[in-house]
Amino acid sequence: MGSNEDAGCWIIAVIAPEHLDAVRERLRSIDLADITVSHALGFDRDGGQAISYRGIGATMPKARVRLEVGCSRERVESVVAAIRTTTARNTGGATQDSGAIVTVLPVDHRSAALAAHKRPPTGTFRPVTPT
Numbered sequence: 001m002g003s004n005e006d007a008g009c010w011i012i013a014v015i016a017p018e019h020l021d022a023v024r025e026r027l028r029s030i031d032l033a034d035i036t037v038s039h040a041l042g043f044d045r046d047g048g049q050a051i052s053y054r055g056i057g058a059t060m061p062k063a064r065v066r067l068e069v070g071c072s073r074e075r076v077e078s079v080v081a082a083i084r085t086t087t088a089r090n091t092g093g094a095t096q097d098s099g100a101i102v103t104v105l106p107v108d109h110r111s112a113a114l115a116a117h118k119r120p121p122t123g124t125f126r127p128v129t130p131t
Helices: 017-029 075-087 109-118
Strands: 005-016 035-041 048-055 056-060 062-073 090-091 094-096 099-106
Touching: 005 017, 005 075, 017 035, 017 062, 017 075, 062 075, 075 099
Parallel strands: none
Antiparallel strands: 005 062, 005 099, 035 062, 048 056, 090 094
C-alpha cells in the first residue's frame, strides 16, 4: 500500500430504511454527498420477520439499506460517527444502538483506479486474435 496521501477508505454501512433520509442529510451536512445506496435483505438478532403463508410459518429477511461511501482516512471517524449517531434510537432518554453495521475498508487509490476502469500496463495484456 502507498503512503497516506495515496490511501483512502471505503465505508459500507447497513442500516434500516427509515434512517436513510436522515443519514443522507447528516452526511451532506459534513460535505460528503457522494454515496451509493442499494437495497439489501438481512437477518438480525431476532432472526428476521416471522410470517404465516397459507398456514405455514416462515421467516423472512428484514429490508435494509446498504450505503457505500469513499473518503479520506482523515474523515473516517467523522463519517462513522455521523452514521452511528443518526441511526441511534432514543428510548426514554437513553440512547440505544440501532443495529447499524458499519465496516471500514482501506483502499489504495492507485489500485482502485486501475481496477475500476484503466487498462493494464503495457506488456501484460495480449488480445487473442482468431486464426
